[in-house]
Amino acid sequence: MFFIKLKYVPNINTIKNKLIMNISDLNLFIRIVETGKITEAAKQLDITPAAVSSALKRLEQQLDVQLLVRTTRHLRITPQGEQFLFHCRQALDSLEQGRIAAHQMQGKLGGKLRLSVPSDSGRNTVLSWIDEFLDLHQALSIDLSVSDTLSNFFEDQVDLVLRYGKPQDSTLISFHIATIERVTCASPAYLDNFGIPSHPKDLRHHECLLHLRAGRLFSHWQYADGNNTHKIKVEGKRVSNDTDIVRRWAVNGKGIAHRTKIDVMSDLESGKLVEILTDYQSPAAELHLICPSRKQVNPTVIALRELLREKFANMLSV
Numbered sequence: 001m002f003f004i005k006l007k008y009v010p011n012i013n014t015i016k017n018k019l020i021m022n023i024s025d026l027n028l029f030i031r032i033v034e035t036g037k038i039t040e041a042a043k044q045l046d047i048t049p050a051a052v053s054s055a056l057k058r059l060e061q062q063l064d065v066q067l068l069v070r071t072t073r074h075l076r077i078t079p080q081g082e083q084f085l086f087h088c089r090q091a092l093d094s095l096e097q098g099r100i101a102a103h104q105m106q107g108k109l110g111g112k113l114r115l116s117v118p119s120d121s122g123r124n125t126v127l128s129w130i131d132e133f134l135d136l137h138q139a140l141s142i143d144l145s146v147s148d149t150l151s152n153f154f155e156d157q158v159d160l161v162l163r164y165g166k167p168q169d170s171t172l173i174s175f176h177i178a179t180i181e182r183v184t185c186a187s188p189a190y191l192d193n194f195g196i197p198s199h200p201k202d203l204r205h206h207e208c209l210l211h212l213r214a215g216r217l218f219s220h221w222q223y224a225d226g227n228n229t230h231k232i233k234v235e236g237k238r239v240s241n242d243t244d245i246v247r248r249w250a251v252n253g254k255g256i257a258h259r260t261k262i263d264v265m266s267d268l269e270s271g272k273l274v275e276i277l278t279d280y281q282s283p284a285a286e287l288h289l290i291c292p293s294r295k296q297v298n299p300t301v302i303a304l305r306e307l308l309r310e311k312f313a314n315m316l317s318v
Contacts, residue, residue, distance in 0.1 A: 001156065021062060023095070026088050028055040033085055034157065036075055093295075109300045110139030116161040119148050120243040120263040126162065129311050133304060140300065148243055149214045159296055162308070164260070164285045173297060175289040175305050178312035180260045182282040184221070185273040189253040196276055197256075200230040207255035208234035212241045221258045223280035230280070235257075260285045262315065287312065 031041040032052065042049040058069050066082035077085065098112060117126050123146065134140055145158060166174055184203075198201055200223040211218045218238065223230045236255055240246055247264055250257035251272045256262070267273040289305050291297060 003297075005303050021059070022055075024222060025055040025059050026092060028052055029059055030085065030088060031094070032056060032068065032075065033081075034078055037089060038075070046082070051238050109137040109303055111300065112141045112143060113300055113304070114143040114157060114159040115144075115304075116145045116147050116158045117244075118162060118164065118243065119146050120247050121260070122146050123244055124178070124266065125262055125315070126308070129307060133307055137303070138299075148211075148241060160289065160291050160301060160304070162287065162289055164287055166286060166288055167290055171293070173291050175292055177287040177289050177305070177308050178262075180262050180285045180287055180316065181263050181310075182285055183264065183268075183275050184256060184258050184277045184282070185250060185264055185268065185275050186256045187251055187253040187272060188274055190255065191274060191276070193253075198277075200232045200280060202278060203256065205233050206234075207238075208236040208244045209249045209255040209257045210234070210239045211243055211246050212239050218258075221282065223277065223282055225280050256314070262312070265315070 028041065028045070032038060034161050035041045035044065038052045038056070042052045045052075056068065062078075063084065065080040065084075066078050069076045069078060071174060088158060115130070117130075127144075130142060130144065134142060143158075147161075148163075159226075162177070164180075168177075189297055190207075194206060197206060200221070203221065208219075209219075220236055221232050221234055223232070238246075238249055238250075238254060243259065243263060246257055246261060247267065249255060250259075250264070251267055256276070257273075261268075268275060289301075289308060291301060
């Protein structure tokens with residue numbers, strides 16, 4: 001069991017004695033605030049609501065302040081609770097950084113990494129690399145989520161995201177992982193039934209499979225041949241915010257997809273999908289590993305970055 005000494009100052013005129021607090025209680029307090037419910041915090045941590053309530057009560061007794069106001073339906077954090085939450089997170093973060101540094105001196109990576117990966121490449125490509133990474137670093141654990149949108153790091157409770165496109169927010173730390181070609185493809189069955197487009201403008205007469213991300217519909221597909229560019233407005237009756245669903249629709253003969261080559265590489269190799277419009281090039285996709293601030297760039301992040309760069313480079317060189 002780990003313990004931490006904290007000095008809590010409720011206001012500028014009052015100084016409390018040093019308190020010894022259970023780190024589990026501090027983590028529970030943070031989880032209660034994040035979920036907004038004692039029952040939900042208990043569910044996520046697989047403990048009883050009574051245990052969560054006891055931890056909260058214990059903290060409030062040690063601090064001699066009320067951290068949360070309880071009603072029959074909601075919890076509301078008090079001003080004192082907000083102040084304590086800020087210092088609580090700082091203290092736990094400092095401990096985690098210290099533990100990581102200690103492991104680094106021994107050549108080990110450890111702790112928990114909360115990672116979000118793209119839907120299609122995350123499931124079909126990156127997942128096996130993550131397993132390899134965990135096998136290599138036995139002291140490391142991971143919370144893996146799947147999404148195609150750029151996360152709100154706090155609300156989504158993630159430390160690191162792998163996404164296509166460089167983030168617009170300059171405060172985020174972004175590492176370039178790979179430049180990936182985009183391809184247009186369809187199943188042999190679809191092409192047999194509806195014909196093979198020979199020019200990008202022919203896509204206007206085909207059923208195209210569309211991707212929706214963060215409210216934006218990607219319905220303009222861009223191509224180039226030499227100095228000529230073609231930006232085509234495509235249409236289709238199938239739209240999804242999950243790129244893996246778009247790929248599956250294409251494999252099942254429901255239309256034409258415009259995806260990164262990584263996402264459909266195995267389907268192209270197996271013949272489930274056929275690349276079309278090969279005389280034209282589309283703008284490549286830039287894959288980035290993104291974290292919210294410089295202080296999150298720890299040895300685990302660096303090691304994962306290098307692994308992903310190596311794996312994608314090997315895969316794209318084939």
